[in-house]
Amino acid sequence: MGFCKVIKPGLFTTIQDRGRFGYQQSGMPVAGAMDEYALRVGNILVGNPEGESCLEITLLGPTLEFLSQGLIALTGGDLGGQLNGKELPLWEACEVKAGDILKFTGVKKGCRAYLAVAGGFNVPVVMGSKATYVRGAIGGLEGRTLREGDILEKGPSNSAGLAGRKVPQDDIYTLSNHITLRVVLGPQSDAFTAEGINTFLTSSYTVTNEADRMGYRLEGEKIQHQKGADIISDGIVMGSVQVPGHGMPIVMMADRQTTGGYTKIATVITPDLPLLAQAKPGDKVSFRSVSIDEAHSIYRIYEEKIAALKRTLRSSVPQDKSSVPKGPKRTLKLLVNGKEYLVDVEEVQ
Amino acid sequence: MYDKTKYLTAGDKGLVIEFGNEISKPINEKIRSMVLAIEKAGLTGLSELVPTYRSLLVYYDPLQWSYQKLVQRLQELEGELNSLQLPQPKVTLLPVLYGGEYGPDLPFVCENTGLTPEEVIDIHTSRDYLIYMIGFTPGFPYLGGMDERIATPRLQNPRTKIPAGSVGIAGSQTGVYPIESPGGWQLIGRTPVKLYDPHRATPVLLAAGDYVRFYSINETEYQEILKKCLDGTYQVQCREYQG
Numbered sequence: 001m002g003f004c005k006v007i008k009p010g011l012f013t014t015i016q017d018r019g020r021f022g023y024q025q026s027g028m029p030v031a032g033a034m035d036e037y038a039l040r041v042g043n044i045l046v047g048n049p050e051g052e053s054c055l056e057i058t059l060l061g062p063t064l065e066f067l068s069q070g071l072i073a074l075t076g077g078d079l080g081g082q083l084n085g086k087e088l089p090l091w092e093a094c095e096v097k098a099g100d101i102l103k104f105t106g107v108k109k110g111c112r113a114y115l116a117v118a119g120g121f122n123v124p125v126v127m128g129s130k131a132t133y134v135r136g137a138i139g140g141l142e143g144r145t146l147r148e149g150d151i152l153e154k155g156p157s158n159s160a161g162l163a164g165r166k167v168p169q170d171d172i173y174t175l176s177n178h179i180t181l182r183v184v185l186g187p188q189s190d191a192f193t194a195e196g197i198n199t200f201l202t203s204s205y206t207v208t209n210e211a212d213r214m215g216y217r218l219e220g221e222k223i224q225h226q227k228g229a230d231i232i233s234d235g236i237v238m239g240s241v242q243v244p245g246h247g248m249p250i251v252m253m254a255d256r257q258t259t260g261g262y263t264k265i266a267t268v269i270t271p272d273l274p275l276l277a278q279a280k281p282g283d284k285v286s287f288r289s290v291s292i293d294e295a296h297s298i299y300r301i302y303e304e305k306i307a308a309l310k311r312t313l314r315s316s317v318p319q320d321k322s323s324v325p326k327g328p329k330r331t332l333k334l335l336v337n338g339k340e341y342l343v344d345v346e347e348v349q
Numbered sequence: 350m351y352d353k354t355k356y357l358t359a360g361d362k363g364l365v366i367e368f369g370n371e372i373s374k375p376i377n378e379k380i381r382s383m384v385l386a387i388e389k390a391g392l393t394g395l396s397e398l399v400p401t402y403r404s405l406l407v408y409y410d411p412l413q414w415s416y417q418k419l420v421q422r423l424q425e426l427e428g429e430l431n432s433l434q435l436p437q438p439k440v441t442l443l444p445v446l447y448g449g450e451y452g453p454d455l456p457f458v459c460e461n462t463g464l465t466p467e468e469v470i471d472i473h474t475s476r477d478y479l480i481y482m483i484g485f486t487p488g489f490p491y492l493g494g495m496d497e498r499i500a501t502p503r504l505q506n507p508r509t510k511i512p513a514g515s516v517g518i519a520g521s522q523t524g525v526y527p528i529e530s531p532g533g534w535q536l537i538g539r540t541p542v543k544l545y546d547p548h549r550a551t552p553v554l555l556a557a558g559d560y561v562r563f564y565s566i567n568e569t570e571y572q573e574i575l576k577k578c579l580d581g582t583y584q585v586q587c588r589e590y591q592g
Contacts, residue, residue: 021396021397021408022396022397023487023552023553024397024399024406025397025398025399025400025483025556025557026483026487026488026545026552026553026556027483027484027485027486027487027488027489027553028487028488028552028553126547126548127547127552136486136487136528136547138547184358184360184361185358186357186358186359187357187358187359187365187367188357232370232371232372232401232402232403233401233402233482233484234365234367234401234402234403234404234406235359235363235365235399235401235404235405235406237359237360237362237363237406237408239360240359240360257484257485258399258484259399259401259482259484259485264359267358267359267360267361267363268360269360269361270360270361270362292358292361292416293415293416295360295361295411296361296411296415296416298361299361299362299411299412300411300412303412
């Protein structure tokens with residue numbers, strides 16, 4: 001039996017996991033969630049492995065009717081999700097039953113929401129992943145976006161007692177209409193003039209209407225090359241900032257082609273990519289350069305934070321009200337002599 | 350090829366090993382050697398290797414490798430490349446039905462080159478083509494080394510739909526379209542063999558650093574092979590590259 005029925009598909013709703021890795025050497029794009037943080041945290045909330053499939057919902061959300069009982073969590077941008085006409089809190093595990101209706105009233109903040117369901121979505125694994133790659137027509141639900149009338153099934157799960165778990169406020173990113181993304185310069189930063197690099201790092205760019213799962217085209221002050229913008233094609237990672245001859249940056253995202261022939265001035269660091277995935281046309285983007293070692297220590301903190309969140313949420317189960325009341329376990333980020341430390345705090349009341 | 354290989358950052362999880370700034374067979378051989386050397390060394394914490402024309406993109410886990418440590422280890426492997434015993438590259442033999450409805454631009458290639466259809470086919474099937482890289486669409490091989498005598502410019506007006514398996518010429522390049530896609534190559538034939546099938550155990554047939562050799566088949570053979578491909582019983586033929 002199905003888990004939910006698509007009443008309205010929304011603008012661009014797809015099944016995504018963490019991506020199809022291992023085939024880039026064969027020209028197969030990775031795809032996967034644009035905002036991997038929201039995907040991973042949503043899965044943690046409902047007791048799934050972090051990389052399980054979720055629905056990625058873009059700007060205008062779908063209307064779904066649940067056909068059976070299950071545990072869901074909505075994470076990421078606030079697209080006005082409502083369950084049976086009442087606001088559905090983000091970053092929280094919530095029980096649904098047959099007949100419940102989930103709909104979205106419109107964007108309040110961000111660009112993409114993720115609907116995680118205990119057990120994940122039951123679609124075939126194609127080349128190691130459930131991620132939908134729409135241009136290649138593979139993965140997810142027949143390689144396409146959701147359509148009216150689709151029935152989605154969920155996999156088996158044991159989610160008893162997980163309802164009501166919440167992500168602590170400290171672990172939820174703040175979305176804004178002007179974001180700063182940290183970048184590591186390279187691999188082709190030497191193809192730009194010093195002035196060009198300065199322009200890139202000091203001016204602010206606007207997200208254009210051409211911003212999708214493949215890449216975000218930005219508009220702003222022209223970035224100057226040394227000689228030309230063309231190179232012999234090489235590999236592209238998620239977050240690569242390509243600058244073609246017109247001098248405007250394009251940040252390559254989940255559905256990017258595996259190789260490309262334009263100079264890449266810098267690469268956005270992994271922990272900041274969710275912020276860009278939540279940016280929408282008209283939003284402003286600035287770039288700040290960090291060294292590779294700084295990038296790695298930021299990355300370690302990011303991963304430690306997710307691991308700590310997983311521990312926190314695990315220990316907040318079961319919610320037996322007769323036991324000694326404990327405050328939620330929180331992770332504090334402390335700055336000592338310029339170094340960040342993560343401290344787990346569990347207050348007994 | 351550079352005297353000293355460049356190691357470049359591609360964000361917090363990617364490292365680019367750049368061997369040169371041109372498309373050449375020695376660079377491609379070096380990339381292939383490096384891929385095999387890394388695989389042989391069995392390094393943990395590396396998730397994916399993406400070879401391209403003149404570089405190799407290495408995806409790594411920054412929780413397991415610092416940038417400096419990884420560069421150092423890869424440089425050691427690079428230093429040992431010459432002493433590495435490598436298997437010969439593989440040559441995949443691809444059957445092609447040339448001309449007719451499967452190769453609608455063969456007459457134009459003949460007109461452009463002043464050769465007969467038989468001569469074009471003879472020349473096209475007389476060499477092993479090096480696969481420089483796979484990209485553009487899943488499984489699309491960038492082949493090098495086509496005979497200049499059959500070089501033909503691209504179509505003035507690209508087609509919006511080219512059937513999967515189409516074999517084409519664009520300038521002095523030749524290639525095969527793995528999936529139906531738009532494109533401007535001059536189509537001279539078609540192979541019934543699927544270069545890409547996401548539901549097959551080996552989804553992509555060809556790999557960078559190996560070779561492709563085309564051979565001419567007739568309509569009956571085409572249909573026989575196509576039938577075998579569809580029911581999954583076709584075994585594509587390969588041999589070792591002779592150099």
